[in-house]
Amino acid sequence: MKIITCMKWIPDTSEAELSIASGGKDIKKDDLDYDLNDWDRFAIEEAVQLKEKYDGEVTAISVAPEDAEEMLRECLARGADEAFQIWNDAFEGSDGFVIARALAEFIRKRPFDIIVTGTLAEDDGGGQVGGMLGAMLGVPSATLVSRIEIADGKARFRRELEGGLYENIEMELPAVISVATGLNEPRFVSIRAVRKVASIDIPTVDLDELGLDESQVGHSGSRISVEKVFLPPEGEGAEIIKGSTEEAAARLAEILKEKGVL
Amino acid sequence: MTILEPANVPLLGIPAPTIALIIILGSIAFFTYVMWKRIDLLKRCAPDPRFSDVSERIKMTLLYGFGQLRQPRYFGAGLLHILLFAGFMILSLRSLTLIGRGFSAEFHLPFMTGAIAFGYDAIKDYTVLVVLGVCLIAIARRAIWQPARYAHPGTHGHEGEAFIILGLVCSLMITDMVYDGSAFIPHPEPWYFFPASALAASFMKSASPDTLNSLHIGGYWAHILFFFGLLNYLPISKHFHVITAIPNVYFSNLKHGAIKPVRYGVSDWMELEQCGVNDLTGFTWKHVLDFYSCADCGRCSDNCPANIVGRALSPKMISIKARDYAYQKYPIFGSPKDFGAKKLVGDIITEEEIWACTTCGACERECPIFIEYIDKIVDMRRYLLEQGALPQSLQKPLQQIKKKGNAYGAVKGKRAAWSKDIEGVEVRELKKGDTADLLFFVDSCGSFDPRIQEISKSFARILGRTSCDFGILGQDENDSGNEVRRIGEEGLFEQVSEKNIEAFESRNFRQIVTYDPHAFNVIRNDYPKKFPIIHSSQLLSRLVRDKMLKFSGDYIGGRLVTYHDPCYLGRHNNIYDDPRFVINSIPGLRFREMERCCSRSFCCSGGGIMLWYENEQETQRMGEKRVRMAQEIGAQVIVTACPFCLINVEDAIKTTGNEGRIEVIDLVELADRSMS
Numbered sequence: 001m002k003i004i005t006c007m008k009w010i011p012d013t014s015e016a017e018l019s020i021a022s023g024g025k026d027i028k029k030d031d032l033d034y035d036l037n038d039w040d041r042f043a044i045e046e047a048v049q050l051k052e053k054y055d056g057e058v059t060a061i062s063v064a065p066e067d068a069e070e071m072l073r074e075c076l077a078r079g080a081d082e083a084f085q086i087w088n089d090a091f092e093g094s095d096g097f098v099i100a101r102a103l104a105e106f107i108r109k110r111p112f113d114i115i116v117t118g119t120l121a122e123d124d125g126g127g128q129v130g131g132m133l134g135a136m137l138g139v140p141s142a143t144l145v146s147r148i149e150i151a152d153g154k155a156r157f158r159r160e161l162e163g164g165l166y167e168n169i170e171m172e173l174p175a176v177i178s179v180a181t182g183l184n185e186p187r188f189v190s191i192r193a194v195r196k197v198a199s200i201d202i203p204t205v206d207l208d209e210l211g212l213d214e215s216q217v218g219h220s221g222s223r224i225s226v227e228k229v230f231l232p233p234e235g236e237g238a239e240i241i242k243g244s245t246e247e248a249a250a251r252l253a254e255i256l257k258e259k260g261v262l
Numbered sequence: 263m264t265i266l267e268p269a270n271v272p273l274l275g276i277p278a279p280t281i282a283l284i285i286i287l288g289s290i291a292f293f294t295y296v297m298w299k300r301i302d303l304l305k306r307c308a309p310d311p312r313f314s315d316v317s318e319r320i321k322m323t324l325l326y327g328f329g330q331l332r333q334p335r336y337f338g339a340g341l342l343h344i345l346l347f348a349g350f351m352i353l354s355l356r357s358l359t360l361i362g363r364g365f366s367a368e369f370h371l372p373f374m375t376g377a378i379a380f381g382y383d384a385i386k387d388y389t390v391l392v393v394l395g396v397c398l399i400a401i402a403r404r405a406i407w408q409p410a411r412y413a414h415p416g417t418h419g420h421e422g423e424a425f426i427i428l429g430l431v432c433s434l435m436i437t438d439m440v441y442d443g444s445a446f447i448p449h450p451e452p453w454y455f456f457p458a459s460a461l462a463a464s465f466m467k468s469a470s471p472d473t474l475n476s477l478h479i480g481g482y483w484a485h486i487l488f489f490f491g492l493l494n495y496l497p498i499s500k501h502f503h504v505i506t507a508i509p510n511v512y513f514s515n516l517k518h519g520a521i522k523p524v525r526y527g528v529s530d531w532m533e534l535e536q537c538g539v540n541d542l543t544g545f546t547w548k549h550v551l552d553f554y555s556c557a558d559c560g561r562c563s564d565n566c567p568a569n570i571v572g573r574a575l576s577p578k579m580i581s582i583k584a585r586d587y588a589y590q591k592y593p594i595f596g597s598p599k600d601f602g603a604k605k606l607v608g609d610i611i612t613e614e615e616i617w618a619c620t621t622c623g624a625c626e627r628e629c630p631i632f633i634e635y636i637d638k639i640v641d642m643r644r645y646l647l648e649q650g651a652l653p654q655s656l657q658k659p660l661q662q663i664k665k666k667g668n669a670y671g672a673v674k675g676k677r678a679a680w681s682k683d684i685e686g687v688e689v690r691e692l693k694k695g696d697t698a699d700l701l702f703f704v705d706s707c708g709s710f711d712p713r714i715q716e717i718s719k720s721f722a723r724i725l726g727r728t729s730c731d732f733g734i735l736g737q738d739e740n741d742s743g744n745e746v747r748r749i750g751e752e753g754l755f756e757q758v759s760e761k762n763i764e765a766f767e768s769r770n771f772r773q774i775v776t777y778d779p780h781a782f783n784v785i786r787n788d789y790p791k792k793f794p795i796i797h798s799s800q801l802l803s804r805l806v807r808d809k810m811l812k813f814s815g816d817y818i819g820g821r822l823v824t825y826h827d828p829c830y831l832g833r834h835n836n837i838y839d840d841p842r843f844v845i846n847s848i849p850g851l852r853f854r855e856m857e858r859c860c861s862r863s864f865c866c867s868g869g870g871i872m873l874w875y876e877n878e879q880e881t882q883r884m885g886e887k888r889v890r891m892a893q894e895i896g897a898q899v900i901v902t903a904c905p906f907c908l909i910n911v912e913d914a915i916k917t918t919g920n921e922g923r924i925e926v927i928d929l930v931e932l933a934d935r936s937m938s
């Protein structure tokens with residue numbers, strides 16, 4: 001079985017103090033550490049587990065700059081057989097459509113049975129690439145998948161819906177599956193595991209190999225343009241509750257009552 | 263009458279010496295074969311250089327092997343064991359003599375004649391009674407009182423073995439008494455010289471000469487058979503320790519506080535096929551000798567905090583399960599058991615067990631024969647981690663250390679932020695090439711945890727006020743890596759330790775000082791390059807002694823204070839007195855020890871990234887257990903000397919409803935607030 005998994009390289013904003021870049025269309029990213037999107041960690045794990053279960057090969061792909069090689073190498077350490085890095089500086093500022101397009105162009109030339117991605121990325125939360133990729137490749141797709149089983153050229157998925165509902169669906173392969181977090185326990189990648197795959201070549205793929213030109217990627221190729229990125233003005237609607245635990249709890253209960261929650 | 267001696271009476275027409283020879287040769291052949299098989303397995307195991315430091319090892323053997331110094335930590339059982347052990351030592355000469363008596367009625371060991379023989383025989387007679395008494399008490403303890411620590415959860419049918427052994431020893435003593443007692447009747451002596459013989463004789467008084475002869479000869483041969491039976495039963499049972507315990511103590515680990523390398527004798531472990539241990543022969547030979555030697559006494563598990571709070575781990579069971587596995591996989595006779603897909607590491611010793619350990623060292627400190635657990639657990643973790651099977655709760659913090667040098671995910675540049683606004687002290691960030699007398703190693707917790715930053719500030723204030731010339735590494739400091747190594751991520755440990763070593767080497771200082779025992783331990787014992795390092799408690803006690811630091815009792819008032827020994831300061835580095843000295847130099851302070859103190863201190867659940875570890879089986883937190891121990895003695899203040907103890911205990915004070923009643927404070931903070 002040929003499994004492809006698409007990874008995103010994102011800035012880690014969890015502990016950082018964020019500030020807006022000049023121009024107001026993005027955050028300042030120079031001081032941020034980048035890492036594999038957490039949702040995609042579950043996707044690569046699922047891809048590798050599918051490979052271990054059904055026998056196959058895993059290809060990891062990312063549209064990401066040079067630094068992201070370490071992420072793809074980590075994917076190899078996690079069990080991917082090969083990895084490709086698609087990049088050209090013109091990709092800077094691309095939206096989900098451009099990314100999906102680049103991935104689709106790359107994947108079109110290779111046979112696959114299943115594509116596994118994360119449903120969302122933690123940075124922009126767009127959740128677009130999986131669906132668009134399916135459409136561009138002309139195969140069915142599903143999101144928030146929490147379990148995958150494969151038999152007779154079909155895949156059965158479980159999705160978790162609001163309200164604790166489960167939904168089982170079936171699809172013909174090939175298909176694009178965007179997974180939910182928590183569907184597996186991603187393995188840990190040790191320093192040694194990464195070093196073991198140090199000699200595997202990670203080819204970089206440029207625009208011409210995709211049959212695209214600069215105008216089709218980056219801002220110019222995007223269908224969405226960001227107008228403004230900003231931090232919510234402080235103070236409005238937020239109250240910091242001070243005092244001892246008892247006092248704070250009492251105040252919290254009071255607020256909740258006021259708002260009619262309790 | 264003269265009694266017939268066994269050597270002179272043929273059995274079934276075969277001369278006695280021939281029978282004796284057959285029994286001895288048969289037993290020795292069997293014993294040698296069994297031992298050869300057991301040693302053969304050791305030879306297949308990983309190397310372990312334990313042949314140096316001969317004088318230190320001999321000392322250990324004399325003190326803890328023959329001297330049994332750890333036995334009295336459990337007073338009753340320890341005393342019984344000492345008596346039994348001494349009895350065996352004394353009776354060994356007797357056994358040799360008796361073996362010889364199968365060949366010649368007159369046989370005696372060199373010099374064992376006249377008064378010496380008489381004296382020895384008298385001592386031996388008392389010993390026989392003592393050993394018999396001890397065995398009967400031991401049988402009763404196990405049968406009637408059944409101390410919990412002897413249990414084998416998930417039973418493996420070993421409970422019976424103790425009774426077999428004790429029964430065999432009793433039989434040895436009784437047959438010896440029958441043999442001597444029957445000869446005592448025709449040649450009586452005052453009973454107080456030979457109480458065992460006299461006692462046995464009193465039962466045989468009315469026997470006819472023929473019966474006496476039969477008893478004498480029968481007692482002898484029975485004794486010989488029991489003796490060789492016991493000898494041969496030892497290496498196939500848990501009582502192998504009778505043979506292996508002394509060598510086990512001799513080869514014990516002398517490098518306290520340190521973790522063994524991935525594999526001894528390889529220059530680049532990264533090149534190894536496999537990292538860590540997943541099967542018996544992956545362990546070092548000494549570690550398998552440990553498995554052989556475990557006496558199932560349960561002292562380790564009885565003190566293991568993980569076991570006590572209900573986690574899946576009982577260290578004793580690791581030894582027992584591994585020994586069972588060894589005996590079945592490398593059997594003396596027959597073919598090895600097929601374990602199928604069942605693996606020693608992961609299935610028989612489960613992942614839950616392996617991750618549940620806090621590496622507190624209580625088990626190792628307690629074991630009378632110095633069986634090791636931490637290195638084995640770390641070796642198994644190394645394997646699991648390489649398979650990717652690291653508990654989810656630990657993945658993020660490890661990943662953060664890899665990326666940012668701290669588990670908190672904080673930006674490197676903020677590492678010295680805590681030091682910027684301390685009133686009255688300026689904390690110098692040492693740049694490359696700078697010089698200071700003391701290098702204050704803060705570590706991640708002290709740099710980024712807001713509560714622990716307070717300790718960092720207190721320490722800086724003390725250093726400032728006592729005019730110490732000190733500085734910190736700031737940005738160039740990385741996580742010390744104590745838990746990184748103990749979690750089994752050796753590659754990351756190398757990475758962080760190398761960066762710290764580089765930072766140390768590019769600055770000039772006389773000594774490193776840290777208030778974190780974990781950092782202290784790893785730099786002192788694990789770093790491949792050695793740097794002079796002291797713990798804050800040692801520095802404080804020196805400052806007090808030198809009268810540089812003076813205290814008033816205002817802060818503590820009249821409150822009752824106790825001290826919680828951090829595992830990595832106490833058990834792993836033997837620092838017990840300095841913190842107590844500092845505490846007790848505060849005027850008017852009332853101090854009381856908890857029942858578990860010093861080397862029996864109770865782990866608060868581990869430091870470093872173990873703070874992130876989530877365990878689902880435990881029924882209470884270790885910290886809560888510890889707070890209750892403090893509550894028991896009425897303590898109002900718990901002083902500790904480790905940031906992680908502080909975090910765990912502070913949490914536990916809240917969850918046990920003791921907020922406002924008990925305060926936990928670091929020694930450094932106590933000193934800071936008590937400075938006059």
Ligand code: SF4
Nearest residue numbers: 566619620622623625
């Ligand atoms: S080191 Fe501590 S937690 Fe680990 S097995 Fe030993 S006693 Fe238990």
Ligand code: SF4
Nearest residue numbers: 556557559560562629
């Ligand atoms: S390891 Fe040591 S303390 Fe634990 S059961 Fe075995 S002999 Fe006893």
